[in-house]
Amino acid sequence: MKIGVLKETKKGEKRVSISPNIAKQLVEKGFELIVEENAGTSSSFKDSEYSKIGASVEKRGVVFKESDVLIKINPFDEEDLKLVDKGQILMSQLYHKSNTELIEAIAAKGATAFSMDAMPRITRAQDMDVLSSQNNLAGYKAVIRGAYEMTKIFPLMMTAAGTITPSRVLIYGVGVAGLQAIATAKRLGAVVEATDIRTETKEQAESLGAKFISVDNKGEESEGGYAKEASEDYARRQKEAVNESLFKADLVITTAMVPGRKSPVLITAEQVSNMKNGAVIIDLAAAQGGNCELSKMNETVIHNGVKIIGTTISPESVSTNASDLYAKNMLNFIVHLTENNEFKWDLEEEITDGTLIVQEGKIRKN
Numbered sequence: 001m002k003i004g005v006l007k008e009t010k011k012g013e014k015r016v017s018i019s020p021n022i023a024k025q026l027v028e029k030g031f032e033l034i035v036e037e038n039a040g041t042s043s044s045f046k047d048s049e050y051s052k053i054g055a056s057v058e059k060r061g062v063v064f065k066e067s068d069v070l071i072k073i074n075p076f077d078e079e080d081l082k083l084v085d086k087g088q089i090l091m092s093q094l095y096h097k098s099n100t101e102l103i104e105a106i107a108a109k110g111a112t113a114f115s116m117d118a119m120p121r122i123t124r125a126q127d128m129d130v131l132s133s134q135n136n137l138a139g140y141k142a143v144i145r146g147a148y149e150m151t152k153i154f155p156l157m158m159t160a161a162g163t164i165t166p167s168r169v170l171i172y173g174v175g176v177a178g179l180q181a182i183a184t185a186k187r188l189g190a191v192v193e194a195t196d197i198r199t200e201t202k203e204q205a206e207s208l209g210a211k212f213i214s215v216d217n218k219g220e221e222s223e224g225g226y227a228k229e230a231s232e233d234y235a236r237r238q239k240e241a242v243n244e245s246l247f248k249a250d251l252v253i254t255t256a257m258v259p260g261r262k263s264p265v266l267i268t269a270e271q272v273s274n275m276k277n278g279a280v281i282i283d284l285a286a287a288q289g290g291n292c293e294l295s296k297m298n299e300t301v302i303h304n305g306v307k308i309i310g311t312t313i314s315p316e317s318v319s320t321n322a323s324d325l326y327a328k329n330m331l332n333f334i335v336h337l338t339e340n341n342e343f344k345w346d347l348e349e350e351i352t353d354g355t356l357i358v359q360e361g362k363i364r365k366n
């Protein structure tokens with residue numbers, strides 16, 4: 001089976017779906033690998049690293065023409081689809097629920113498409129879960145970005161010139177990104193607090209050394225491990241419980257999301273007005289509307305001396321590690337779907353069923 005690794009064309013994207021390290025493992029398993037020229041350059045992987053392990057490095061057109069399976073990180077786009085042939089298998093993130101036109105275009109091509117972001121959140125699928133591997137790195141990077149934007153340091157420091165008290169970090173949303181943000185801020189020496197609508201996250205936050213701010217969540221159901229939209233009553237209780245910590249925080253990282261919905265507004269302009277001068281908010285939910293009322297995607301807004309940075313969960317800036325982890329997820333997924341290097345799908349099986357969005361031109365899920 002020939003696997004084609006495409007260079008990402010999305011603006012600002014630096015990752016590659018298969019790193020040389022994982023390419024080597026695929027080749028050792030008997031897969032043929034065709035990698036587009038310069039696919040790994042922005043992640044610090046040279047073409048020669050791929051050719052050295054037995055992959056062939058080719059121009060874009062050749063990769064499309066020769067491959068049985070085409071792999072990307074970002075959704076295939078119109079330009080890609082012009083080069084896709086009937087019968088080819090596409091693997092990338094597709095965000096199929098909000099990308100109906102793309103799914104229809106893939107089906108019109110007679111292709112098959114798996115969506116990596118549709119991976120079920122079950123224990124068995126953890127090593128194929130690209131949302132987790134990438135969000136984990138994004139949580140780390142959010143703290144580093146915060147440290148860069150702040151005018152204070154994180155740890156307690158006793159010097160001859162005086163003692164510096166540790167910075168206070170508050171994390172909203174203790175999912176994959178939030179947990180890594182807690183761990184990173186803690187390692188840097190900050191005093192860390194966190195809150196989440198799902199009470200089961202209390203123990204996880206505390207095990208990493210954060211103080212958990214509990215909010216009475218009676219009546220707020222979660223579904224399949226994910227939060228549902230919070231009620232107005234919960235939002236009011238949350239503000240009451242969290243405000244004292246918010247107004248003392250030096251860095252706030254927000255990661256709260258609800259699948260398929262706009263992100264909940266957890267910090268209003270009025271709350272920001274009561275925050276410390278010089279505080280920084282890194283809003284990782286900005287692409288879904290933002291957890292802070294004042295966030296603007298890819299912009300820094302200053303309100304009453306508070307810097308609000310609207311960004312998204314994306315580990316592009318640590319593309320070497322992010323590519324390696326994405327690639328490892330892909331390797332596990334390909335191994336899961338194949339036997340003796342041939343596809344052998346069981347549509348009754350949860351991982352295959354969950355991720356197979358288009359099968360030979362027929363849309364299975366939208």
Ligand code: NAD
Pocket residue numbers: 120121122123124125126129131132135172173174175176177178195196197198201224225226227228230255256257258259264266
């Ligand atoms: P996510 O990105 O959807 O949301 C981040 C966090 O925000 C969640 O913890 C959520 O509860 C929280 N949140 C939502 N609304 C909120 C509100 N109004 N106030 C406060 N917090 C709010 O979450 P995620 O990181 O994708 O994780 C979602 C779930 O999936 C978790 O239960 C996680 O443990 C689970 N998970 C399972 C697997 C697996 O088993 N393969 C892998 C990854 C994650």
